[in-house]
Amino acid sequence: MIKLENIHKTYFGAQPLHVLKGINLNVEEGEMVSIMGASGSGKSTLLNIVGILDNYDDGDYHLAGHMVKDLSENQAAEFRNKYIGFIFQSFNLIPFKTALENVALPLFYQGVGRKKRNALAMEYLDRFGLKDWADHYPNELSGGQKQRVSIARALVTSPKIILADEPTGALDSKTSAEVMQILRDVNATGITMVIVTHERGIANLTRKIVHLKDGLIESIEENDPDKMDFTKEIK
Amino acid sequence: MFNRDFWSEIFMALRRNKLRTVLTGFAISWGIFMLIILLSAGNGLKNGVTSNFADRIKNTYTIWSSVTELPYKGHKAGRYIMMTNKDIQLLESLYQVEEVSPVISKWGTLIFGEKSRSIGFNGVKPIYKNIEGIKVSEGRFINENDMKTKAKVVLIDQDTNDELLRTTGEMTMIGKTVFINGLSFTVVGVCKANMWGERGLAYAPYTTMQTIYNENKYYQMEFTTKGLDTKEENEAFKAELKRKLAALHEFSPDDRRGVWIDSQMIDSLETMKIFNTINIFIWIIGIAMLISGVVGVSNIMRITVKERTNEIGIRKALGAKPRSILLSIVMESLVITTIFGYIGMICGIGVTELIGMAMESSGGLSNGNGMSVFVDPTVDIGIVISATLVLIVSGVAAGFAPAWNSVKVKPIEAMNYR
Numbered sequence: 162m163i164k165l166e167n168i169h170k171t172y173f174g175a176q177p178l179h180v181l182k183g184i185n186l187n188v189e190e191g192e193m194v195s196i197m198g199a200s201g202s203g204k205s206t207l208l209n210i211v212g213i214l215d216n217y218d219d220g221d222y223h224l225a226g227h228m229v230k231d232l233s234e235n236q237a238a239e240f241r242n243k244y245i246g247f248i249f250q251s252f253n254l255i256p257f258k259t260a261l262e263n264v265a266l267p268l269f270y271q272g273v274g275r276k277k278r279n280a281l282a283m284e285y286l287d288r289f290g291l292k293d294w295a296d297h298y299p300n301e302l303s304g305g306q307k308q309r310v311s312i313a314r315a316l317v318t319s320p321k322i323i324l325a326d327e328p329t330g331a332l333d334s335k336t337s338a339e340v341m342q343i344l345r346d347v348n349a350t351g352i353t354m355v356i357v358t359h360e361r362g363i364a365n366l367t368r369k370i371v372h373l374k375d376g377l378i379e380s381i382e383e384n385d386p387d388k389m390d391f392t393k394e395i396k
Numbered sequence: 397m398f399n400r401d402f403w404s405e406i407f408m409a410l411r412r413n414k415l416r417t418v419l420t421g422f423a424i425s426w427g428i429f430m431l432i433i434l435l436s437a438g439n440g441l442k443n444g445v446t447s448n449f450a451d452r453i454k455n456t457y458t459i460w461s462s463v464t465e466l467p468y469k470g471h472k473a474g475r476y477i478m479m480t481n482k483d484i485q486l487l488e489s490l491y492q493v494e495e496v497s498p499v500i501s502k503w504g505t506l507i508f509g510e511k512s513r514s515i516g517f518n519g520v521k522p523i524y525k526n527i528e529g530i531k532v533s534e535g536r537f538i539n540e541n542d543m544k545t546k547a548k549v550v551l552i553d554q555d556t557n558d559e560l561l562r563t564t565g566e567m568t569m570i571g572k573t574v575f576i577n578g579l580s581f582t583v584v585g586v587c588k589a590n591m592w593g594e595r596g597l598a599y600a601p602y603t604t605m606q607t608i609y610n611e612n613k614y615y616q617m618e619f620t621t622k623g624l625d626t627k628e629e630n631e632a633f634k635a636e637l638k639r640k641l642a643a644l645h646e647f648s649p650d651d652r653r654g655v656w657i658d659s660q661m662i663d664s665l666e667t668m669k670i671f672n673t674i675n676i677f678i679w680i681i682g683i684a685m686l687i688s689g690v691v692g693v694s695n696i697m698r699i700t701v702k703e704r705t706n707e708i709g710i711r712k713a714l715g716a717k718p719r720s721i722l723l724s725i726v727m728e729s730l731v732i733t734t735i736f737g738y739i740g741m742i743c744g745i746g747v748t749e750l751i752g753m754a755m756e757s758s759g760g761l762s763n764g765n766g767m768s769v770f771v772d773p774t775v776d777i778g779i780v781i782s783a784t785l786v787l788i789v790s791g792v793a794a795g796f797a798p799a800w801n802s803v804k805v806k807p808i809e810a811m812n813y814r
Contacts, residue, residue, distance in 0.1 A: 253706075255711075269401060
């Protein structure tokens, strides 16, 4: 599903910063992978490249069989809309839109009609127990609710991949556990999932843990999340 | 693209920043309001001045007798040049000349019943009406039949007419017999004061006057031309005519005086040039004013876009195409400029229409001689259409730069922007 070959990325600032120094990584369809590493290890950069939110300097990136290189903004937007769902640490909900409108937004950019859009968005909110909160604005929701709304938003277009950047970073341990359970359930439906985290407990809930250090993959650890005691593992 | 969702997004963005939207919009409203006011003032001035000339036909020339300034061929300077029938023959021999209308001018005393008043008494041809733009308010002007029969008929001006009616209690002067310098004339018409605002005038047929006074000296002569359309053609003709007249009357062709030749066409072209210049000037001022409004909108849009950078980043991550972001920002700016621009335009048009109505009911602004200087200070549909185009262009211009900047930003940078 995701195939990275020798990916390089340098940020040209006052001092050029070589963030990724040749990443090779394969993620198969239906896998649940976590990327771990200290801050500055390049894990967020890697996720942004995978999510086509940022470009890379060298190497090859194939997403679902398509070469992702030098895409126009239009093509990038289409790829993101069609294949990828994003979950962010800070939720990135649009503050002046209701939960329902937020979830329906990706469908708007797909050109789905208003009625169908809202019906589908409501279905996803309902799936995460947020039906009664559909008309609430993000600032009227708790952290866990916000993250569930953003998961609903990521899923509403039926993407092939979910990319989660520190999905539990802003949540307490109980809510984190709930959110992780949801992500595992989503993965169980066959959707590939890549989670960036610096928490071991979160990484332990994935089958494959990619350790990143100084812009290189240090090791790839196979893991059996079912052995873990869920509630203890987180935090 | 431009469906209900698109517009609701834009109006939502505008509603979220009501005060800002209104303040920005005000600059645009004010700019277009002032533009309309200035343009209509310019129009008023133009209408006012041209209305004085409007009824004169354009292709006319007037020659006035004058005094020479230079000595020439043994003649001393200061000689008074009077035009004669030779001048008429000269003019009629020129192919550019259509019809010559000499004027016999006399002073006279008009007597009607008990009332008498002194008048300027002119013998004219029927064409004189068109040349001078004389408006007949009652009855008719001198016609060809009067000329042929040398009829003793007369037109009097409004002022004389009103005075005679007032003092004698008659209802109308038409058909009445008046005495001018002892001769009886039948009044056939009443005309408004001429463009110079002169009062106390009477017009009789040229042939009648010639018979009475046996006049062959003319102080003033008018004629119409054909085939002279441009300023250059008229200037050339004027110079040629001056040379010919100089030869006929033996005064120096370099003499600035001797005779005065005035071309209505040149005057009117000059006048139009002045008003076109004024108009261009007004547009420049108006547009400069509008530009300050546009800069305001652009600035506000820049801030709006900056504030919305995160949101735009999120939208991009969710699959918004650059075009949809560009369009929504440009349309937002366009909506502000057109809505507030139209408010300004409607206010401007309303104010000018009110002034126009008020001036019409009070008879217009005049300079005291009956010459109007300000008439119908309103704008026409052409100006409204151009102002609308200016608004649309400025709205797009104001929104485009900020929109383009936001499109260029990478989604991840936009999302991480604080």
